[in-house]
Amino acid sequence: MLFKGIVTPMITPFKRSYEIDFEALEWLTTHLVRGGVHGVFPNSTTGEAPNLTASEKRELIRRVIELVSGRTRVLPGIGGNSTLEVLELGRFVKDLGADGGIIITPYFYKPTPEELKAHYGRIAESLEIPIIIYHFPALTGVTLPIKTVNELALEHSNIVGLKVTYDNLTYLKRLIGEVKGVRKDFSIFSGLDQYLLVNLMLGGDGGVVALSNLTPKLHRSIYDAWLSGDLVKAYSLYARLLTLTELIEIGSSTIAAVKAALSLIGAPVEPVLRPPLSEEGEYFKKVASELLKEFTSFI
Numbered sequence: 001m002l003f004k005g006i007v008t009p010m011i012t013p014f015k016r017s018y019e020i021d022f023e024a025l026e027w028l029t030t031h032l033v034r035g036g037v038h039g040v041f042p043n044s045t046t047g048e049a050p051n052l053t054a055s056e057k058r059e060l061i062r063r064v065i066e067l068v069s070g071r072t073r074v075l076p077g078i079g080g081n082s083t084l085e086v087l088e089l090g091r092f093v094k095d096l097g098a099d100g101g102i103i104i105t106p107y108f109y110k111p112t113p114e115e116l117k118a119h120y121g122r123i124a125e126s127l128e129i130p131i132i133i134y135h136f137p138a139l140t141g142v143t144l145p146i147k148t149v150n151e152l153a154l155e156h157s158n159i160v161g162l163k164v165t166y167d168n169l170t171y172l173k174r175l176i177g178e179v180k181g182v183r184k185d186f187s188i189f190s191g192l193d194q195y196l197l198v199n200l201m202l203g204g205d206g207g208v209v210a211l212s213n214l215t216p217k218l219h220r221s222i223y224d225a226w227l228s229g230d231l232v233k234a235y236s237l238y239a240r241l242l243t244l245t246e247l248i249e250i251g252s253s254t255i256a257a258v259k260a261a262l263s264l265i266g267a268p269v270e271p272v273l274r275p276p277l278s279e280e281g282e283y284f285k286k287v288a289s290e291l292l293k294e295f296t297s298f299i
């Protein structure tokens with residue numbers, strides 16, 4: 001089962017009281033499905049997963065699966081610092097009918113490559129669902145060796161892909177060349193909007209990218225143009241996406257930038273983040289308001 005295309009790491013909308021805003025979540029889910037994304041990823045980094053309680057994570061995932069109702073794939077985040085914690089949430093999402101699970105590398109303790117392999121191996125052997133490994137060394141402090149990815153891909157058929165959020169083109173190139181060399185059906189996604197077309201050009205399979213919360217039609221159009229062989233159109237649209245990434249570059253955080261941008265376009269999403277994260281200020285709003293005028297057809 002090859003996973004490919006555009007998967008959105010969904011923001012988690014909050015009310016001003018910091019409770020999850022399930023009405024806004026319904027709007028967002030509909031927006032993404034209509035925008036043509038190939039999958040949605042609730043309980044993501046962009047969705048402030050570390051700041052959600054265990055019960056909130058379960059309810060959030062359950063609601064998204066119900067709202068999607070089979071119209072696109074649902075790949076919840078089931079990662080955690082403890083292997084046992086991951087297994088517990090993984091069994092829960094399997095019973096709900098999720099299409100797979102995305103699992104970030106454990107953080108804080110900085111596990112060794114051997115410990116990472118054992119972690120993912122035990123999960124793969126215990127959960128009968130497709131698993132996508134999530135590599136984000138800037139936040140986790142852990143670098144996942146390509147050799148370890150190769151071994152996991154060869155030993156576990158239900159480890160089906162990797163999301164790599166790593167601003168390192170050499171790593172991405174080697175990853176695709178080496179892992180695809182031993183297993184062609186292994187999916188490799190970029191976690192950075194800036195690398196979406198680059199990843200496809202190198203032989204990757206798509207993007208799990210934050211700005212697709214905002215402009216799913218733009219991301220889907222880039223992917224479709226590439227897939228159809230229309231390289232001129234793909235590059236033209238990608239150049240527009242690179243312009244849009246200025247939102248992330250001037251924002252205090254990717255999460256704050258995406259939520260603020262959604263609010264600015266009139267979406268029923270408050271630009272609220274749970275502390276210690278905070279909302280974007282007036283400078284961001286001024287720049288973003290002008291920039292977003294160029295992207296109304298993709299929203």
